[in-house]
Amino acid sequence: MRSERRDARRTAILEAAYAVLRAKGYRGATMAAVAEAASASKETLYSWFGDKQGLFRGLIEANAAQAQAALTAALAAAPDAVEASLVQFGEALLTLLTGERAVAINRIAAAEADRGAAFGMLLAASGRDSVMPRLAGLMADLELAGVVRLDDPADAADAYLGLLLGDLPVRRIIGVAPPPRKAAIAARAERAARLWLRLYAVTRP
Amino acid sequence: MRSERRDARRTAILEAAYAVLRAKGYRGATMAAVAEAASASKETLYSWFGDKQGLFRGLIEANAAQAQAALTAALAAAPDAVEASLVQFGEALLTLLTGERAVAINRIAAAEADRGAAFGMLLAASGRDSVMPRLAGLMADLELAGVVRLDDPADAADAYLGLLLGDLPVRRIIGVAPPPRKAAIAARAERAARLWLRLYAVTRP
DNA sequence: GGTCAACCGTACCGATGGGTACGGATTTGA
DNA sequence: TCAAATCCGTACCCATCGGTACGGTTGACC
Numbered sequence: 001m002r003s004e005r006r007d008a009r010r011t012a013i014l015e016a017a018y019a020v021l022r023a024k025g026y027r028g029a030t031m032a033a034v035a036e037a038a039s040a041s042k043e044t045l046y047s048w049f050g051d052k053q054g055l056f057r058g059l060i061e062a063n064a065a066q067a068q069a070a071l072t073a074a075l076a077a078a079p080d081a082v083e084a085s086l087v088q089f090g091e092a093l094l095t096l097l098t099g100e101r102a103v104a105i106n107r108i109a110a111a112e113a114d115r116g117a118a119f120g121m122l123l124a125a126s127g128r129d130s131v132m133p134r135l136a137g138l139m140a141d142l143e144l145a146g147v148v149r150l151d152d153p154a155d156a157a158d159a160y161l162g163l164l165l166g167d168l169p170v171r172r173i174i175g176v177a178p179p180p181r182k183a184a185i186a187a188r189a190e191r192a193a194r195l196w197l198r199l200y201a202v203t204r205p
Numbered sequence: 206m207r208s209e210r211r212d213a214r215r216t217a218i219l220e221a222a223y224a225v226l227r228a229k230g231y232r233g234a235t236m237a238a239v240a241e242a243a244s245a246s247k248e249t250l251y252s253w254f255g256d257k258q259g260l261f262r263g264l265i266e267a268n269a270a271q272a273q274a275a276l277t278a279a280l281a282a283a284p285d286a287v288e289a290s291l292v293q294f295g296e297a298l299l300t301l302l303t304g305e306r307a308v309a310i311n312r313i314a315a316a317e318a319d320r321g322a323a324f325g326m327l328l329a330a331s332g333r334d335s336v337m338p339r340l341a342g343l344m345a346d347l348e349l350a351g352v353v354r355l356d357d358p359a360d361a362a363d364a365y366l367g368l369l370l371g372d373l374p375v376r377r378i379i380g381v382a383p384p385p386r387k388a389a390i391a392a393r394a395e396r397a398a399r400l401w402l403r404l405y406a407v408t409r410p
Numbered sequence: 411g412g413t414c415a416a417c418c419g420t421a422c423c424g425a426t427g428g429g430t431a432c433g434g435a436t437t438t439g440a
Numbered sequence: 441t442c443a444a445a446t447c448c449g450t451a452c453c454c455a456t457c458g459g460t461a462c463g464g465t466t467g468a469c470c
Contacts, residue, residue, distance in 0.1 A: 025319030027232060030427060041448045046429065106379060110315035113380030114230030120379035128372065159400060162367035167333065170374050174311060174325035175318030195364060199400055235457060246418045251459065 010048070013038045014059050022100055026056070026108045057122060060105055064126030067096050071134060082138075082145050083193065089138055090164050090189030093131065097165065098179055103172045110173060132157060148200040156200055164192035215253070218243045219264050227305055231261070231313045262327060265310055269331030272301050276339060287343075287350050288398065294343055295369050295394030298336065302370065303384055308377045315378060337362060353405040361405055369397035 016038035020029045031052055035042045049055040074092030075085065096102055109119040135157050142148045150156045168188075171177035180188070221243035225234045236257055240247045254260040279297035280290065301307055314324040340362050347353050355361045373393075376382035385393070 023319070025316070027316065027427095028319060031429080032427075035448095039448080041450090042428090043430075043432095043449095044447060047447090052428070106375070107315045107318060109379040110312045111230070111232070113312055113378065114228070114233060117380035120381040123379060124376070124381040128376070155396070158371050159368060162369070162371040163364055164367070165372060166363050166367040167370060167374070169372070170311070170378070171329070171333070173318070173375070173378065174314040174328060175322035176325040176329040191360070195404055198404060232457095236459080237457075240418095244418080246420090247458090248419095248460080248462095249417060252417090257458070 010058075011062065013040055013045070013048070014055075014062050016040075017055055017059050018063075018101065018104070021056070021059070021108070022104050026111050029056075031055075053118070056108055056119070060108075060119065060122050060126065063101055063105060064130070067102070067126070068130055070096060071131065075134065075138070082142050082147060083197065086138060086142070086160075086193045086196070087186075087189050089135070090160075090192050091185055094164060094168075094180070094185045094189055097169050098172050098185070100179060103179075106169075106173050135160065146202060148197065149202050150200060156196075159199065160192060160196045163195050164188065215263075216267065218245055218250070218253070219260075219267050221245075222260055222264050223268075223306065223309070226261070226264070226313070227309050231316050234261075236260075258323070261313055261324070265313075265324065265327050265331065268306055268310060269335070272307070272331070273335060275301060276336065280339065280343070287347050287352060288402065291343060291347070291365075291398045291401070292391075292394050294340070295365075295397050296390055299369060299373075299385070299390045299394055302374050303377050303390070305384060308384075311374075311378050340365065351407060353402065354407050355405060361401075364404065365397060365401045368400050369393065 013034075017029065017034045020033045020037050024033065031042050031045055034040075034055070035045055038045075045055060049058055071089070071092055074088050077088065105123060109117070109123050112119045136153055139148070139150060139153060139156060139160075143150050148156075166188075168177060168180070172179070218239075222234065222239045225238045225242050229235075229238065236247050236250055239245075239260065240250055243250075250260060254263055276294070276297055279293050282293065310324075310328060314322070314328050317324045341358055344353070344355060344358060344361060344365075348355050353361075371393075373382060373385070377384070
């Protein structure tokens with residue numbers, strides 16, 4: 001299959017683009033540097049992706065697909081207790097959002113936010129807009145199980161996100177916080193679930 | 206006084222720098238554009254601030270002082286109930302963090318996060334590191350008043366920040382959310398205080 | 411009123427990076 | 441094995457931007 005090799009090459013190029021992006025930032029990620037890292041020519045880059053924005057748009061889309069898969073996997077590993085799935089979901093989401101990839105991509109969107117918010121929109125579409133439905137579903141399950149009562153589901157979801165993330169994503173994007181360790185992520189997810197349940201549980205513990 | 210005029214000129218230049226920054230972003234904020242907006246010469250800019258980083262470092266520092274003053278004012282307008290001061294503090298903080306100025310500055314730090322985190326550090330020093338003590342003090346007051354019980358004050362403060370901010374700052378920085386209206390800010394601050402009190406109140410309402 | 415420093419406007423320089431063009435090599439498909 | 445398409449490497453063009461130099465002008469201070 002020719003398309004297989006093409007796809008592999010494409011992801012290899014995007015991987016090289018990400019490597020340069022992570023090391024040098026968006027403005028430092030020159031097309032020449034990406035081409036060299038990918039052992040490709042600039043002309044190939046332009047022919048495949050149109051321009052620099054197109055290249056990194058491709059990177060964002062690829063990452064979005066990856067992130068979706070990770071979240072799906074986290075939810076698929078169905079735990080016995082519904083509450084535990086909230087923790088697992090939180091861990092997966094926190095791992096994604098504070099990871100190097102998401103941070104680097106968020107920095108692109110921040111740097112380009114003035115020149116239209118094209119990157120931001122794309123990121124939001126593949127980020128929040130795909131996360132919230134899953135979170136809503138999870139919470140609906142919890143409500144059906146009689147664990148919690150949610151008068152305003154959107155509000156409750158927002159509260160959970162806040163408790164889970166805090167200002168960590170901003171500090172990551174700004175560059176003042178290192179990526180949290182697995183243990184720290186687990187602790188945060190556990191704490192967020194505990195506090196959130198305390199807020200909305202039907203029977204106050 | 207000559208220094209008065211110098212100070213006024215300096216703040217005028219920084220104001221012009223901010224205007225250009227807001228309109229064009231950090232990379233688009235060329236020294237020439239700032240000079241023109243300030244009716245100054247590039248040479249003056251370089252002589253006063255050293256280089257581009259120095260200019261925007263000055264902008265960040267000026268903004269930090271302004272923000273500190275706003276928070277102090279919010280806390281100084283001492284309300285009768287200590288709980289109300291939590292709402293006032295939240296409104297002030299939310300107004301600051303989602304405002305155009307803070308967002309533009311955060312975008313600088315995001316764009317320059319790879320090349321060392323100099324801007325990020327500066328921003329954190331004048332931001333979180335100056336906010337948290339005040340929040341801690343506020344919460345200590347609440348505990349002394351017997352309203353809440355905080356086993357882990359740092360944790361409680363983090364939870365409050367999460368409830369207050371949610372992912373709004375990130376969405377602002379990314380450019381996908383407009384600055385919230387006064388009413389929305391008030392609603393968020395009120396909600397954060399309500400939920401936080403529900404979490405930590407001594408007597409569950 | 412005269413002197414001196416600061417400042418404005420402009421012009422200039424070197425470097426860099428996005429985007430294009432082209433020749434030679436390599437792979438693809440029959 | 442041969443023709444066609446693709447791709448790599450390099451070189452090139454052009455615009456932009458950070459930073460510097462300089463001459464004319466203004467304003468402060470004596």
